[in-house]
Amino acid sequence: DTGVSQDPRHKITKRGQNVTFRCDPISEHNRLYWYRQTLGQGPEFLTYFQNEAQLEKSRLLSDRFSAERPKGSFSTLEIQRTEQGDSAMYLCASSRLAGGPTDTQYFGPGTRLTVL
Amino acid sequence: AQTVTQSQPEMSVQEAETVTLSCTYDTSESNYYLFWYKQPPSRQMILVIRQEAYKQQNATENRFSVNFQKAAKSFSLKISDSQLGDTAMYFCAFMINTNAGKSTFGDGTTLTVKP
Numbered sequence: 001d002t003g004v005s006q007d008p009r010h011k012i013t014k015r016g017q018n019v020t021f022r023c024d025p026i027s028e029h030n031r032l033y034w035y036r037q038t039l040g041q042g043p044e045f046l047t048y049f050q051n052e053a054q055l056e057k058s059r060l061l062s063d064r065f066s067a068e069r070p071k072g073s074f075s076t077l078e079i080q081r082t083e084q085g086d087s088a089m090y091l092c093a094s095s096r097l098a099g100g101p102t103d104t105q106y107f108g109p110g111t112r113l114t115v116l
Numbered sequence: 117a118q119t120v121t122q123s124q125p126e127m128s129v130q131e132a133e134t135v136t137l138s139c140t141y142d143t144s145e146s147n148y149y150l151f152w153y154k155q156p157p158s159r160q161m162i163l164v165i166r167q168e169a170y171k172q173q174n175a176t177e178n179r180f181s182v183n184f185q186k187a188a189k190s191f192s193l194k195i196s197d198s199q200l201g202d203t204a205m206y207f208c209a210f211m212i213n214t215n216a217g218k219s220t221f222g223d224g225t226t227l228t229v230k231p
Contacts, residue, residue, distance in 0.1 A: 004160075031217055042120070042207050042221030043161075056218065091161070095217055105217065107153075107161040 002026075004108035006092050012114045013082055020078045021111045025094030032075050033105065034067055035091040036060065043091055049075060050097065082115045089113075118143045120210050122222035129198045130230050136183075137193045137225045139208030147213040150184065150191045155224075156204040164206070167191065169213075198229045 005024045013019050025032050030051050035043035046065070047057045051072035061067075064082075069075040079086055089112050093105040119142045129135035141150070152164040167175045167184050174182050179199075183192045195202055205226050209219040 033218060040223065042209075042223050043219075045218045045220070048218055097217075103217075104163050104166070105219065106163075109160040 004092055004094050004106050006090075006108040006111050008111055009109060010112045010114075012116065014116050015082060015084060017082055018078065018080045019082060019113065020076055021090055021092075021113075023075045023077070023092030023094075023108060025074070025092070026096075026106055029094035029096045029106070030072065031095045031097055032069055033093040033095075034075070034077050035093065037089040037091055037110070038087075046077075046090075079113075082113075084115045087113055087115045118145070118210050118212070118220045120208050120220050120222035122208055122225050124225045125223075126226045126228070128228040128230055129195075131198055131200060133198055134194060134196045135198055135227065137195075137206055137208075137227065139191045139193070139222060141189050141191065141208070141210050143189070143210065143212075145212050149211045149213060150182075151209040151211070151219065152180070152182070152191075152193045153207045153209060153221075154202075154204045155207065156201075161207070165193070195227075200229050200231060203227060203229045 007022045033048040034046040037043040049069040064080045067077045089110040091110045092108040095103045095105045121140045148169045150167045153161045154164045155161040165177045179196045181194045205224045207224045208222040211219045
C-alpha cells in the first residue's frame with residue numbers, strides 16, 4: 001500500500017490553457033474524491049466516483065472541468081481554458097466502500113495549480 | 117446544506133501542554149460523522165480522529181480526544197502532551213451517513229507547538 005499519489009505536484013500555466021491532473025488511489029479503493037483547496041480555506045468537494053461511475057458533482061465544477069475514472073482505477077481531472085480563479089490545490093482522496101460505516105478517506109499530496 | 121465553523125484561525129501551545137481546538141457545525145441530519153484532520157506544512161492531510169454521531173462516548177486516539185456535544189453541535193479536539201510534530205493545520209469535517217462519503221470542511225486552525 002503506497003498511498004494516494006497525484007501527478008504533477010505543481011503546475012504553472014497561462015490563462016486559457018488546458019491542464020490535466022492525475023490521481024492514483026490506494027489499490028482496491030473503489031471510491032475516489034476530488035477536492036479543491038484555496039489558501040486559508042478548507043477543502044471543498046468537487047466530485048466523486050464509485051468504481052468508474054461519477055456519482056456526484058458539485059456546483060463548483062463548472063463546464064470547464066471534467067473528471068474521469070476509466071476502469072475504476074486512476075482518475076484524471078481536466079480544466080479547460082484555465083482562469084486565474086482556478087489557482088488552488090487540487091486534492092484527491094480515496095476510500096473503500098465496505099458495506100458498513102463509511103470508511104476513512106486517505107488523501108494524496110495534492111497538485112498545486114498556478115494560473116498566470 | 118451543512119456548514120462547519122472553526123472560530124480559531126491560529127493557536128499556539130507550549131510543548132507538553134494541552135490545547136483544545138473548537139469546531140461547531142450546523143445540520144438538520146441526525147446520522148452523521150465528524151472528523152479531525154491534520155495537514156502538516158507541505159504534507160498531505162491525514163485523519164486524526166473520527167466520531168459517529170450515534171455514539172455518546174467521546175472518541176479518543178492516544179493523545180487526541182474529542183468533546184462531542186450533539187445538542188450544541190460542537191466537536192472540539194483536545195491534544196494532550198503537545199509535541200513539536202503536532203504543528204500543523206487542523207481541519208474539522210462533517211459527513212452525512214448516506215454512504216456518499218463526501219465531506220464538508222471548516223477553514224482550519226493553524227496550531228503551532230513551541231519548544
